[in-house]
C-alpha cells in the first residue's frame with residue numbers, strides 16, 4: 493500500500509515509512525479519512541468550493557481515477573454468505589454512541605431508506621465477486637454484542653492484543669460472542685481513552701483475520717477507535733480540523749457539524765464503512781487489492797480515502813449534503829432518519845471511486 497503510485501492519493505513519504513516500520517503484525521490499514529496530498533492553498537475547498545489545486549485537467553475523472561490503479565483479483569473468496577457483524581465495545585461507551593453505530597450497521601441492508609442511502613453505498617461493494625462467481629452479499633446484519641467495560645487488556649492495545657480481546661469475547665463464560673466463521677465479522681471498537689498501536693500516527697482502523705493460535709479460529713475482524721480525544725482532526729475529519737490544516741494568515745476553520753451530534757463517533761462511521769467494505773472484498777487478504785505486496789495491500793476503500801462526493805480528492809471532500817436545519821454534513825441517509833457521512837469506494841466497472849450521491853449517474 494505504501495508504495496502505490498496513485499497520483500491523487502500519494503502519501504506523505506514520512507508516514508509511509510512510519511507505517512512500513514511499525515506494521516510488524518500484518519494488517520490492512522485504514523489511513524486517515526482524507527488523502528495526504530494536502531495542498532494548503534486548497535484548504536478552502538473543504539468549505540464547499542473545489543479548488544484549482546485539485547484540477548488535474550484533461551478528460552480524466554477526478555475521483556480517484558488513475559491509469560496507475562491496477563486493482564486485481566487474487567483468487568481468494570469474498571464474503572458471499574450473509575454477514576453478521578458482532579460488536580465488541582471496549583472501554584466506556586454511552587447509549588447514544590452505541591445507537592449511532594448500530595444504526596449505521598442496520599442501515600447497510602435497509603432498502604426502504606430514501607436515496608442516497610447506506611444500502612445504496614453497499615451496492616458498489618456488492619459488485620465484487622470471486623472465482624466461484626459469488627458476489628459480496630447484500631445481507632448485512634447486526635449480530636451479538638459484547639461489552640468489555642473493564643478494559644480487560646488495559647488502556648493501551650497492540651496489534652496482537654486486539655486479537656486477545658476478541659478471544660476473550662468469543663470464549664467468555666457468560667454470553668460469549670458466537671463463533672461464526674462463515675458470515676461472522678468481529679468489530680472491535682475502542683473508546684476514546686484507549687490507545688492502540690499506530691492509532692493516529694498511521695491508522696484510524698485496520699482489518700485482518702484472527703490467528704487460530706490466539707483465538708482458536710480464523711475470523712475476519714476489524715478494529716476502529718474513537719479518535720475524539722486523540723486525533724479527531726485526523727480520524728474524524730471533517731467533524732474536526734487538524735491544527736496544521738491552516739493556510740498562513742487564515743483564521744481557523746470551523747469543523748462541520750456532525751449529523752448525529754458526536755464528532756468522534758460520526759467520524760468512526762466512515763472508518764467502519766471503509767473496513768467493512770474491505771473485509772467483504774478481501775477478507776483473507778487474498779482477494780481484491782492493488783499493489784504487489786499482500787502485507788500492504790491497497791484495497792477498494794484505501795483508493796478512495798477522503799472522497800465523499802462528486803469532485804472529491806486532495807483536500808476537498810467532494811459534494812456532500814449540508815442539512816439546512818442544523819448545518820450537518822452527510823452524504824447518505826440511514827434507517828430511522830439518521831444521516832451519515834461515508835467515504836466512497838472503488839467501482840470495479842467504472843474504475844473510479846463511486847457513491848450513491850454521485851451527481852452524474
Ligand SMILES: *[C@@H]1O[C@H](CO)[C@@H](O)[C@H](O)[C@H]1NC(C)=O
Nearest residue numbers: 532533534535536537543739
Ligand atoms: C479562502 O476563502 C476566503 C473567503 O472566502 C478568501 O478570501 C480567500 O482568498 C480564500 N483563500 C484561498 C486560498 O482560496
Ligand SMILES: *[C@@H]1O[C@H](CO)[C@@H](O)[C@H](O)[C@H]1NC(C)=O
Nearest residue numbers: 531532533534543544545546
Ligand atoms: C498548491 O496549489 C496551488 C494553487 O493551485 C499551486 O499554485 C501550488 O503549486 C500547489 N502546491 C503544490 C505543492 O502542489
Ligand SMILES: *[C@@H]1O[C@H](CO)[C@@H](O)[C@H](O)[C@H]1NC(C)=O
Nearest residue numbers: 573574575601630631632633
Ligand atoms: C440471508 O438473509 C436474508 C435476509 O435476511 C434471508 O432471507 C436469508 O434466508 C438469509 N440466508 C441464509 C442462508 O441465512
Ligand SMILES: *[C@@H]1O[C@H](CO)[C@@H](O)[C@H](O)[C@H]1NC(C)=O
Nearest residue numbers: 615618619620621622626627
Ligand atoms: C456481481 O458481480 C458481477 C461482476 O463480477 C457484476 O457484474 C454483477 O453486477 C454483480 N451483481 C450484483 C447484484 O451486484
Ligand SMILES: *[C@@H]1O[C@H](CO)[C@@H](O)[C@H](O)[C@H]1NC(C)=O
Nearest residue numbers: 606607608813823824825829
Ligand atoms: C435523504 O437525503 C437527501 C439528500 O441527501 C435529503 O434531501 C433527504 O431529505 C433525505 N431523506 C431523508 C428521509 O432523510
